[in-house]
Amino acid sequence: MKTEELKDLYEKFVMNTYKRFPLALSRGAGARVWDSDGREYLDMAAGIAVCSLGHAHPGVVAAIQRQAETLMHVSNLYYTEPQACFARLLVENSFADKVFFCNSGAEANEAAIKLARKYGHERLGGKYELITMKDSFHGRTLATITATGQEKFQVGFAPLPEGFKYAPFDDLPALEAAISEKTCGVLLEPIQGEGGVRIPDKHYLLGVREICDRYGILMILDEVQVGMGRTGTLFAYEDSGIQPDIMTLAKALGNGFPVGAMLTTDKTAAAFQPGNHASTFGGAPLAMAACIAVFEAIQAEGVLENCRRVGAYFLERMRRMQGHQPLIKDVRGKGLILGMELNIDGAEIVKKCMEKGLLIITSGAGNVLRFVPPLIISENDVDQAVNILEEVFKTS
Numbered sequence: 001m002k003t004e005e006l007k008d009l010y011e012k013f014v015m016n017t018y019k020r021f022p023l024a025l026s027r028g029a030g031a032r033v034w035d036s037d038g039r040e041y042l043d044m045a046a047g048i049a050v051c052s053l054g055h056a057h058p059g060v061v062a063a064i065q066r067q068a069e070t071l072m073h074v075s076n077l078y079y080t081e082p083q084a085c086f087a088r089l090l091v092e093n094s095f096a097d098k099v100f101f102c103n104s105g106a107e108a109n110e111a112a113i114k115l116a117r118k119y120g121h122e123r124l125g126g127k128y129e130l131i132t133m134k135d136s137f138h139g140r141t142l143a144t145i146t147a148t149g150q151e152k153f154q155v156g157f158a159p160l161p162e163g164f165k166y167a168p169f170d171d172l173p174a175l176e177a178a179i180s181e182k183t184c185g186v187l188l189e190p191i192q193g194e195g196g197v198r199i200p201d202k203h204y205l206l207g208v209r210e211i212c213d214r215y216g217i218l219m220i221l222d223e224v225q226v227g228m229g230r231t232g233t234l235f236a237y238e239d240s241g242i243q244p245d246i247m248t249l250a251k252a253l254g255n256g257f258p259v260g261a262m263l264t265t266d267k268t269a270a271a272f273q274p275g276n277h278a279s280t281f282g283g284a285p286l287a288m289a290a291c292i293a294v295f296e297a298i299q300a301e302g303v304l305e306n307c308r309r310v311g312a313y314f315l316e317r318m319r320r321m322q323g324h325q326p327l328i329k330d331v332r333g334k335g336l337i338l339g340m341e342l343n344i345d346g347a348e349i350v351k352k353c354m355e356k357g358l359l360i361i362t363s364g365a366g367n368v369l370r371f372v373p374p375l376i377i378s379e380n381d382v383d384q385a386v387n388i389l390e391e392v393f394k395t396s
C-alpha cells in the first residue's frame with residue numbers, strides 16, 4: 001500500500017494518539033529500513049532504542065520461528081523452560097536474584113512501584129511514597145505518568161494516584177531534602193532519555209545509593225531505555241560502582257518482540273507472594289525465546305565493544321560539528337545514546353534528515369536530536385549520518 005492510502009486507513013480506523021511522520025516503512029535489515037516505495041533509510045531511531053541488534057537479526061528470527069512452531073503461550077500457571085533459562089541469564093549477569101516478566105516498560109515500572117509499596121508496607125513500617133525526578137519518563141499508565149516528572153503527560157488525567165514526589169535530576173542535596181518519613185524509595189533513570197539525553201555527574205548514582213542506604217529506602221533504576229547494552233555496558237549502573245535494589249528493563253530486551261522485566265534482590269522480592277502481582281502474557285515462551293537469542297547475540301557478537309567504539313567515534317564527530325555549527329548548543333552521549341541540543345526546535349531538522357534518508361527523533365523540549373541507533377552500526381554509518389546532518393544544517 002502507498003503511504004497516502006495507509007494514512008487514510010489510519011485516520012479512519014486507528015486512534016489518534018500519535019503524530020506520525022509521513023512515511024510508511026515496510027521492511028528492515030540491520031541498521032537499514034525501506035519505505036513502501038523501496039527508498040532506503042539509515043535507522044537511528046531503531047524503534048525508539050528497541051532494535052539494538054538491527055532489524056531482522058537472523059539469530060533472533062530463527063529463535064522466534066522455532067519457538068512459534070513449538071509452544072507460544074501457556075500462561076504462568078505452568079512452568080516453561082524458556083522463562084527459567086532467560087531469568088537465569090539475567091540474574092547471572094546482573095545484581096539481581098529474581099526476575100518478574102511483563103510486556104512493556106510501563107508495566108515493568110508498575111511492577112516496581114507496586115513492589116516498592118508492598119515492601120514499604122511490610123518492611124518499612126508503612127512507608128509508601130516514591131521520589132522521582134523532574135523531566136523523567138516512566139511510561140503511560142496512570143501510576144507511571146504520575147511517576148513521570150513532566151506535567152505535559154499528566155494534564156487531563158486527574159485525580160492521579162497519591163504518593164509521588166519530585167526532585168530535580170542530578171541534584172543530591174535536593175533529593176535528600178525531598179525525603180520524608182513516608183518515603184519508601186527513589187525511582188530514576190541512569191540517563192534521562194525522553195527528558196533530553198541528560199547524563200548526570202559520574203558520581204551521581206553513587207550519591208543516590210548512599211542516600212537510599214542512609215534512610216533504608218529502595219533505589220529503583222529505570223533502565224528501560226538504556227539497559228541491554230546501549231551505554232556500552234550490559235546495564236548502565238555497572239559503570240557507577242553501585243547496585244540498585246530494583247531495576248526495570250524493556251525496550252531492547254526482545255529486539256522488537258514486546259517484553260518487559262523487573263529485576264530485584266531476594267530481600268525485596270520477598271514482599272511479593274502469589275496473588276500480589278501477575279501478567280497473563282508475561283514471560284511467555286515466545287517472548288523468552290526471542291530474549292535468549294538477543295542476549296546470546298549481544299555476548300557472542302561483540303555488540304558492547306562495538307557500541308563503545310562507534311559511540312565514542314560518533315560523539316567525537318558531533319563535537320567537531322558543534323565547532324563550526326552555531327545551531328548546535330551542546331552534544332552529549334554515552335555509548336550509543338547521544339543527544340544534540342539545538343538553539344532551535346528539532347522537528348524541522350528531523351524531517352529534513354528523513355527526506356535525505358536518515359531516521360532520527362527528538363526528545364526533551366523538542367530541541368534535542370536523539371540518536372539511539374542499533375548497537376551494531378559501523379563508523380561508516382556514523383559518517384553517513386553526520387554527512388546528512390551537515391547538509392541539513394546548511395539549509396536550516
Ligand SMILES: *Cc1c(COP(=O)(O)O)cnc(C)c1O
Nearest residue numbers: 104105106137138139193224225
Ligand atoms: C520508553 C520508556 C518507558 C515506557 O516503556 P513502554 O514500553 O513504552 O511502556 C519507561 N521508561 C523509560 C526510561 C523509557 O524510555
